Amino acid sequence: MIKYAVHILFLILVGICWTPAEAQFVNLQIRVEPELSAEVQQELDFGTQITNSGRSQIGLGDVNMGIFSIRAYYTQNVYLNLTFPDALIHSNPAIDQEIPMELSISYNNSGLNRPSESTPLPSEGGLVAIHENTTNLTSTxxxxxxxxxxxxxxxxxxxxxNGEYTGDIVLTVDYD
Known part of the structure; x- marks a missing residue:
């Protein structure tokens, strides 16, 4: 009888202590900006050329130069490197003539798209601050x-x- 009384007392205590639990759920959304984004503003375009026309040059500031923009946190540093072949090759592998090519890059880290105020980058690439002035920030x-x-x-x-001549030009942007 005592044995049954202990079981009944246990069941009563479990029943009293057993209360439904309440829970709260929080739907939290956080928007995280990427540390760096790069975009092609304008492609480098030598256009259609004529055989034996000689040197075709696109200078810094010319309408057909290539323009990239890089958006990043203002204290970020980026390593820039431009790699390209020595010559453009014909799309037909049976044709072995090539078009010699030489490219350069410059950067402007003032925040303005002004080629005339840009700084040339060495051919082996270089480390550049995303923005030249990291003081005097007025807002977030x-x-x-x-x-x-x-x-x-x-x-x-x-x-x-005649034909189509191509080559892969790669701008590498590494950031820390």
Whole structure:
């Protein structure tokens, strides 16, 4: 009988202590900006060329130069490097004539798209601050800055067969 009384007392205590639990759920959404974004503003374009036309040059500030923009946190540093082949090759692998090419890059980290105020980058690349002036920020919207990269140079058109000549030009942007 005592044995049954202990079981009944246990069941009564469990029943009293057993209360439904209440829970709260929080739907939290956080928007995280990427540390860096790069965009092609304008492609480098030598246009249609004529055989034996010689050197075709696109200078810094010319309408057809390539322009990239990089948006990043204002204290960010980026390592820029431009790699490209020595020559453009014909789309037909049976044609072995090439178009010699030489390219350069400059950057403007003032936040303005002004090629005339840009600084040339060495051919081996270099480390650059995203923004030249990291003081005097007036608001939190000022912490994201934009820099501009300009690609320009020349190709030399000799006595080559007509057709399409291509090459891969790669701008590498590494950030810390």
């Amino acid at each position: 919207s000022d912490i994201w800055k934009e820099m501009y990269i300009y690609v320009y140079g020349y190709i030399d058109i000799g006595n080559i067969p």
